[in-house]
Amino acid sequence: MPNKKPERSRAGAPARSGVILVDVRDPADTPPTPPGDPLPGTVRTIDLQVRLLDENDRRAAENRTFLQQRGIRALNFVSSPGAGKTTLLERTLDALAGEVRCAVLVGDLETDNDARRLRREGLPVAQITTGGTCHLDASMVARGLAALSLGEVRLLFVENVGNLVCPASFDLGENRRITLLSCTEGEDKPLKYPPIFTSAHAVIVNKIDVAAVLGFDRAVALTNIRRVAPQAEIFELSARTGEGFDRWLAYLRALL
Amino acid sequence: MHELGIAESALELALTQAHSAGASRVLRIVIRVGALSGVDAEALRFAFTVILPGTAAEGATLQIDPVAAIAYCPACQKDFFPDTDHFFECPTCGQLCATVKQGRELDLVRLEML
Ligand SMILES: Nc1nc2c(ncn2[C@@H]2O[C@H](COP(=O)(O)OP(=O)(O)O)[C@@H](O)[C@H]2O)c(=O)[nH]1
Ligand SMILES: [Mg+2]
Ligand SMILES: [Zn+2]
Numbered sequence: 001m002p003n004k005k006p007e008r009s010r011a012g013a014p015a016r017s018g019v020i021l022v023d024v025r026d027p028a029d030t031p032p033t034p035p036g037d038p039l040p041g042t043v044r045t046i047d048l049q050v051r052l053l054d055e056n057d058r059r060a061a062e063n064r065t066f067l068q069q070r071g072i073r074a075l076n077f078v079s080s081p082g083a084g085k086t087t088l089l090e091r092t093l094d095a096l097a098g099e100v101r102c103a104v105l106v107g108d109l110e111t112d113n114d115a116r117r118l119r120r121e122g123l124p125v126a127q128i129t130t131g132g133t134c135h136l137d138a139s140m141v142a143r144g145l146a147a148l149s150l151g152e153v154r155l156l157f158v159e160n161v162g163n164l165v166c167p168a169s170f171d172l173g174e175n176r177r178i179t180l181l182s183c184t185e186g187e188d189k190p191l192k193y194p195p196i197f198t199s200a201h202a203v204i205v206n207k208i209d210v211a212a213v214l215g216f217d218r219a220v221a222l223t224n225i226r227r228v229a230p231q232a233e234i235f236e237l238s239a240r241t242g243e244g245f246d247r248w249l250a251y252l253r254a255l256l
Numbered sequence: 257m258h259e260l261g262i263a264e265s266a267l268e269l270a271l272t273q274a275h276s277a278g279a280s281r282v283l284r285i286v287i288r289v290g291a292l293s294g295v296d297a298e299a300l301r302f303a304f305t306v307i308l309p310g311t312a313a314e315g316a317t318l319q320i321d322p323v324a325a326i327a328y329c330p331a332c333q334k335d336f337f338p339d340t341d342h343f344f345e346c347p348t349c350g351q352l353c354a355t356v357k358q359g360r361e362l363d364l365v366r367l368e369m370l
Contacts, residue, residue, distance in 0.1 A: 050364045134258050166258035169294045
């Protein structure tokens with residue numbers, strides 16, 4: 001079986017065919033093994049057994065330590081888009097103004113509208129633009145924290161990206177996860193998206209000012225929430241009118 | 257979709273591991289996906305078709321091993337398969353206190369490479 005391919009050799013050395021070949025290819029440029037069935041016996045297997053969220057959990061633990069050392073309590077607000085996270089935070093910040101120093105991190109896909117709505121005198125606010133990522137992760141929050149001046153701050157509010165699925169898997173290092181459900185979304189949301197409710201410390205049923213008009217069945221909603229999140233404290237309130245806010249503010253003060 | 261981010265971190269990990277093992281090509285990536293992991297297997301598969309080309313794992317087979325959800329009722333001291341509408345309800349005693357024993361997995365399990 002004659003081998004027609006010219007033999008390669010070290011630079012300048014004459015090959016047996018008499019043709020001098022100079023190989024100047026960078027070894028890094030050598031093309032990878034071409035696709036096709038591998039030769040038997042050449043495949044190697046490595047067992048990894050790595051949790052893909054380990055890295056996020058590690059960074060979340062760092063955030064938690066960072067916040068704890070500064071005496072800051074952090075809350076992570078999650079919900080579908082439009083459930084009222086920003087409105088809730090606006091009213092909460094106004095109610096706590098002059099009493100508790102707060103700071104805010106807002107995650108958003110593209111715009112900084114929410115961060116502008118939340119701007120207040122003396123309040124550190126940072127916008128985290130995720131550029132399409134549908135949730136905040138712990139490293140984004142770490143960068144947000146580095147951008148804020150946190151002196152004297154006691155409460156950190158993190159408004160997550162509006163999404164009921166993905167944020168459930170990403171610990172940010174918060175002390176409390178608060179899931180919002182608004183009356184406009186229907187009573188069965190908790191049953192359709194259990195993990196985000198299961199992992200919540202508290203569930204806020206927002207927009208109760210329009211519940212009656214919408215024919216929202218409170219009892220059914222509460223039963224569904226308790227079913228998937230028996231551990232969660234439940235607040236029924238209106239971020240627009242302020243109804244039900246006293247209990248919510250008491251919950252926040254009790255965290256300090 | 258956060259499957260893209262998951263796929264990216266899995267691939268990065270796989271390529272780093274393959275590189276340090278001196279491999280030139282990754283042939284198979286095995287990922288374990290629990291029913292409660294929040295990750296959709298089809299979306300994950302799609303994400304891989306987007307990010308594999310041009311890497312040492314181009315053309316690799318993605319093997320997704322599904323893991324069923326298993327819950328545990330402390331009152332009955334029994335495991336059961338929860339259904340998504342009655343997540344924490346024990347089918348024996350009807351209590352809502354069950355805990356998840358299995359189904360949150362999202363692991364890079366194994367690599368095959370040349
Ligand atoms: N009726 C009513 N509307 C509300 C309430 N809270 C928020 N909204 C409205 O719902 C819309 C979305 O609110 P926003 O705070 O931006 O939601 P986010 O996307 O979760 O931050 C806005 O038009 C708010 O004015 C509420 O308690 N009652
Ligand atoms: Mg908002
Ligand atoms: Zn039971």
